Amino acid sequence: MMETMSNHYHIPVLLQACIDHLNIKPDGVYVDITFGGGGHSKEILKHLGPQGKLYAFDQDADAARNVPDDMRLTFIPQNFRFIKNYLRLYGVTRVDGILGDLGVSSHQFDKAERGFSTRFDADLDMRMNQQSPLTAKKVLNTYDEKKLIAILKEYGEVDNAYRLVKLVTEARIEKQIETISEFKEIIKPCTPRYEESRYLAKVFQALRIEVNGEMEVLKECLSQCEDLLNPGGRLVIMSYHSLEDRLVKNLMKTGNIEGKEEKDFVYGNVKKHFKIITGKPIVPAEEEIALNSRARSAKLRVAEKI
Numbered sequence: 001m002m003e004t005m006s007n008h009y010h011i012p013v014l015l016q017a018c019i020d021h022l023n024i025k026p027d028g029v030y031v032d033i034t035f036g037g038g039g040h041s042k043e044i045l046k047h048l049g050p051q052g053k054l055y056a057f058d059q060d061a062d063a064a065r066n067v068p069d070d071m072r073l074t075f076i077p078q079n080f081r082f083i084k085n086y087l088r089l090y091g092v093t094r095v096d097g098i099l100g101d102l103g104v105s106s107h108q109f110d111k112a113e114r115g116f117s118t119r120f121d122a123d124l125d126m127r128m129n130q131q132s133p134l135t136a137k138k139v140l141n142t143y144d145e146k147k148l149i150a151i152l153k154e155y156g157e158v159d160n161a162y163r164l165v166k167l168v169t170e171a172r173i174e175k176q177i178e179t180i181s182e183f184k185e186i187i188k189p190c191t192p193r194y195e196e197s198r199y200l201a202k203v204f205q206a207l208r209i210e211v212n213g214e215m216e217v218l219k220e221c222l223s224q225c226e227d228l229l230n231p232g233g234r235l236v237i238m239s240y241h242s243l244e245d246r247l248v249k250n251l252m253k254t255g256n257i258e259g260k261e262e263k264d265f266v267y268g269n270v271k272k273h274f275k276i277i278t279g280k281p282i283v284p285a286e287e288e289i290a291l292n293s294r295a296r297s298a299k300l301r302v303a304e305k306i
Contacts, residue, residue, distance in 0.1 A: 012039030013238060013295040017282050018099055019043050021236050021302040027051040028096035031087070031228075033080035033221060034058065038066040040099055041073065048072055055087060055095075059129040079129065081220040084228060097234045098225055102218065102244050103294065104128075104208070118200040121181040126204075126211045136207045140177050145169055155215070155243065156206030163190045164203070205241065218244060222251045226273055229305040235274070238300045245281070245299050252276055252303035274303035 012018070018040055022030065026049030032041045035058035044054050045068070054073045057080040058064070067075045076086050080100070087093070124136040143151070145165050152161035164187050171177060171186045184191075184200065192199050209215060225235055235252065239245040250259035255273030262271040281299035289296050 011292045011294075012037075012043070013101060013103065013288070013292065013298045014282060014284055014300050015039060015043060017300055018101070018236055018238065019047065021234060021277060021300075022097045022099060023234050023304075024048065025052075025096055029053045029092060029094070030055070030097045031083065031095050031099070032056040033083060033098060033100040034102065035063050035066070035075065036060075036101070037063070038068065040101060042068060044099070045070055045072060053092075055090065055092065057083065057086070061130060079217060081217040083221055084224045087228070093228075094230045095228050095233060096230055097236065098229065100221075100237045102214075102238060103240045103298065118180065118184070118197070118204055121179055123179060124177065124183060124207075126208045128212045132212075134211055136211050137176075137178060139207060139210055140168055140183065141172050151210045152203065152206045154206075155209040156202040156204075158199075158202050158206060160190050209243075215243060215247075218247055219257050222247055222257050225251070226255060226305060231305055233305045234277070235303050235305070236300070237302075238298050240297045240299075245301070248301050252301060272306055275306055277302040277304055 022044065024030065024044060024047040026047070028048070030044055030048075030053070032044065032054065035041055035056040038056075041054060041056050048054065050072075052072055055076060056067075056073060057076045057078055059077065059079040061077070064075065064077055067073070074090060078086055087095070124140060126136040127134070139148075139151075148165045148168065149161045152158040152164060158164065167186050167190060168177065168183075177183050177186065187203070222237075229235065237248045239248055246259075247257045250257050252274045253259065253276065254261050255271065256262075263269065264271060278301050281301050283300070284292075284295040284298055
């Protein structure tokens with residue numbers, strides 16, 4: 001079944017760095033929370049012996065088609081926010097490494113009908129889980145002005161969010177906004193002429209994060225990782241925007257996503273939950289970016305449970 005997977009589905013970013021930093025033990029237990037095209041998982045399997053185990057999560061039904069026929073791999077077609085519960089179903093309470101590539105897969109961007117890309121015309125969808133009731137269309141047509149502005153500012157850092165939302169709310173009075181091309185036409189007056197792609201990428205990112213509840217999902221998952229890891233186990237997370245990266249950095253530094261330092265009750269020393277392996281995040285080389293432009297914003301952080 002592995003032949004159905006191709007680089008066209010998703011080119012793994014910083015693949016070698018991810019594998020090297022997982023510090024894989026042949027008989028260890030590992031989790032890939034973002035299976036996608038299976039590129040990272042396939043590489044992990046190469047380093048596992050007959051007794052090693054890999055559990056892979058992905059809520060996207062398309063990802064299930066890429067699962068290799070390998071007894072050491074258990075594919076879990078669920079959102080990684082439920083990581084602890086689903087691992088427990090398989091009798092797993094501790095693991096030796098957790099890998100996450102938080103980027104949207106190339107496949108999702110390139111499949112026009114999914115509505116992730118500004119390059120195609122399609123319904124305003126953007127759902128990673130096709131069973132979810134919330135779409136970008138619903139967000140744009142039903143959210144009030146205040147909520148839409150907050151989403152665009154927080155998740156997309158869209159400078160003229162107020163003007164954009166005014167255009168949207170005025171347009172939807174006349175007719176529901178259905179497609180990407182309709183939406184782009186409506187917001188054309190506030191789209192910078194020479195930075196259209198960059199601007200639309202920010203707007204679409206904000207909508208995608210809201211539709212999929214990405215920040216809440218990540219917070220829930222990260223909050224479970226320390227408990228799941230064995231001492232010496234590695235947490236290897238690749239993020240693609242500052243909101244994600246901040247949560248990952250906070251967890252690795254303080255043991256919690258808020259970044260609040262905990263102090264020893266007796267001596268007042270700051271408690272350390274993780275040993276930071278990467279002082280500064282690892283970023284792709286120019287050669288990799290040239291081959292895969294979506295790698296440009298990737299930041300890889302690694303920590304080891306104490």
